[in-house]
Amino acid sequence: QVQLIEIGGGAVQSGGSLSLSCVASGFTLDAYAVGWFRQAPGKEREGVSCITSGDGGSSKAGRFTISRDNARNTVYLEIDSLKPEDTGTYYCATPAGAGDMFRLCVLEPEEYTYWGQGTQVTVAS
Numbered sequence: 772q773v774q775l776i777e778i779g780g781g782a783v784q785s786g787g788s789l790s791l792s793c794v795a796s797g798f799t800l801d802a803y804a805v806g807w808f809r810q811a812p813g814k815e816r817e818g819v820s821c822i823t824s825g826d827g828g829s830s831k832a833g834r835f836t837i838s839r840d841n842a843r844n845t846v847y848l849e850i851d852s853l854k855p856e857d858t859g860t861y862y863c864a865t866p867a868g869a870g871d872m873f874r875l876c877v878l879e880p881e882e883y884t885y886w887g888q889g890t891q892v893t894v895a896s
Contacts, residue, residue, distance in 0.1 A: 773797045773885050775863050780890030783853055791848045791890060793863030801827065801841040803865040804872035806883055807848045809892075811859035818878020819861070820848060825873040853894045860889040 779791040793805060806821040820837040822830055829838030836849040850857060864883035866872055872882075 775887035777887045777890040780892045782893045793846045802869035804876045805846040809859040821876035823876045862889045
């Protein structure tokens with residue numbers, strides 16, 4: 772059974788850092804692109820970061836760093852310099868097929884098939 776579980780949410784102070792984990796079971800995550808999304812109350816789900824299925828390392832864009840730990844079948848999202856507007860439920864997701872998004876990943880939710888249940892992040896000002 773394909774399953775994704777997000778771990779690591781909680782309440783943090785503005786300016787701090789947070790690391791979220793996306794742990795996969797039932798399949799090998801290193802063969803899949805992984806996207807991180809978030810949804811604030813009353814807002815649409817938005818993409819935060821993604822890593823291609825061909826990337827076995829990490830990628831940093833602005834305050835967000837996404838990385839893999841293949842030994843743990845896990846993808847991490849690190850967020851630095853947290854802001855109150857980072858508050859929301861954070862989800863990880865993968866597309867349907869291994870090898871999809873091999874060179875380029877997109878942050879369109881409709882392109883992802885498997886989703887975790889989400890983890891809440893609350894940033895206090």
